[in-house]
Amino acid sequence: MSGDVARARRLLADAERIVVLTGAGVSAESGVPTFRGAGGLWKSHRPEDLATPEAFARDPRLVWEWYASRRSSLAGCEPNDAHRSLALLAFSHDATTLVTQNVDGLHHRAADAVAPEGADPAVAYPLEVHGALHRDRCSLCDRRTQGRTDVDATSEAGIPRCDACSGLLRPDVVWFGEALDAATLGAAFQAAHEAAVCLVVGTSAVVYPAASVPELTLRAGGAVIEVNPEATTLTPYAAVSLRGMAGTLVPQIVPAGVGRVR
Ligand code: OAD
Numbered sequence: 162m163s164g165d166v167a168r169a170r171r172l173l174a175d176a177e178r179i180v181v182l183t184g185a186g187v188s189a190e191s192g193v194p195t196f197r198g199a200g201g202l203w204k205s206h207r208p209e210d211l212a213t214p215e216a217f218a219r220d221p222r223l224v225w226e227w228y229a230s231r232r233s234s235l236a237g238c239e240p241n242d243a244h245r246s247l248a249l250l251a252f253s254h255d256a257t258t259l260v261t262q263n264v265d266g267l268h269h270r271a272a273d274a275v276a277p278e279g280a281d282p283a284v285a286y287p288l289e290v291h292g293a294l295h296r297d298r299c300s301l302c303d304r305r306t307q308g309r310t311d312v313d314a315t316s317e318a319g320i321p322r323c324d325a326c327s328g329l330l331r332p333d334v335v336w337f338g339e340a341l342d343a344a345t346l347g348a349a350f351q352a353a354h355e356a357a358v359c360l361v362v363g364t365s366a367v368v369y370p371a372a373s374v375p376e377l378t379l380r381a382g383g384a385v386i387e388v389n390p391e392a393t394t395l396t397p398y399a400a401v402s403l404r405g406m407a408g409t410l411v412p413q414i415v416p417a418g419v420g421r422v423r
Contacts, residue, residue: 169386169401169414172358178256180349180356181247182374183287185263186363186389190408191238193265197365198391212336217300221329226314228332232294235265236310242419243362243407244271249417251285252277258352259287262364262371264294264334275419288349290341290371292334297321301328308332346370353377360415362388363407366395386414 173179185195196203206227210216217224248271251257261268272285295308304325313319321330335341350373353359359378366372375385375395384400387393388410396402403410412418 165401165403166410166413169403170416172384172386172400173250173360173414174416176357178352178356179250179254179258179358179360180352180374180378181250181257181259181287181360181362182353182364182366182371183247183259183261183263183268183362184364184366184371187243187247187261187407187411188238188241188263188265188267189363190241190243190406191265191267193235193238193263193267195363197367208337212334213338214336215338217329217331217336221320221331222314222317224331225312225320228294228334229312229314232308232310232312232332235294238265238267240267240271240274241408243411244268245275246412246415246418247362248272248275248285249419250415252280253417258349258356259285260349260352260371260374261287261289262291262368264289264292264332266293266295288345288352290335290345290349292332292342294332294334296333297330298333299323299326299328300331302326305333306330341370349374350377354381356381357383358386359383360386360388361395361399362411364389364393366393388414 189195195201211224211227244267268287272282276282297306297308309321312321353374354377356378359375361375387399387402388407
């Protein structure tokens with residue numbers, strides 16, 4: 162075991178409160194594309210055409226076509242050992258808060274899969290600061306519903322509508338230019354402020370306000386552990402920076418990791 166892995170394990174084992182911030186990289190080994198870097202979604206798609214309220218107002222069919230295709234690709238993806246280990250950490254260590262920028266629902270599915278008998282899986286559900294692709298939201302009345310899997314976005318007539326007010330439904334994700342849910346973000350910031358350790362997994366840590374989570378822990382005197390194959394802007398501030406894949410490293414460092422070496 163490397164010295165850095167041992168140091169990260171010790172920091173997590175000793176921490177009274179832990180906050181975990183994940184990004185697209187935690188799901189990369191599940192086959193979900195990241196946003197930046199080679200092969201990232203924002204290399205082949207323009208966010209302003211697909212992920213803004215203006216884009217939806219201009220061409221809801223085009224926006225739905227993209228999100229429906231992401232939703233159907235996700236149906237074939239499974240949580241990996243990093244998602245499972247983080248869920249086990251939340252079940253075994255009460256004062257753990259998971260915060261994710263991901264909309265893929267894989268942390269939820271991992272929590273459902275590894276919940277100990279009699280435990281409430283919701284204990285290990287993350288705060289989803291950028292929303293969830295598996296939910297729809299009415300663009301008029303804001304009502305949230307289970308995401309439809311049968312969206313036919315080949316014509317405007319196939320775009321789903323709200324059962325309550327007939328408004329156009331949209332995926333319940335946060336678009337560029339939109340505010341994050343204040344209660345969700347507030348809970349994430351509170352957890353970050355109180356945490357002795359912030360474990361940051363698979364994020365470029367450049368999108369605010371989510372990128373404030375590790376900064377708040379640092380400012381309150383806590384430590385940051387980073388897991389990422391590449392250096393990020395956070396790396397110079399991390400107590401331990403582990404270079405590698407989330408699915409390999411996270412199980413090695415979290416106290417309850419899947420198949421962890423004891
Ligand atoms: P990015 O695509 O910006 O960053 C993904 C990070 O994951 C990079 O730093 C990679 O080096 C790292 N990575 C890749 N494979 C990995 C692996 N197997 N294990 C660990 N790390 C790995 O994605 P995010 O930081 O999540 O927002 O992006 C933040 C936000 O920007 C997203 O939530 C999205 C996007 O615009 C919205 O859509 C609102």
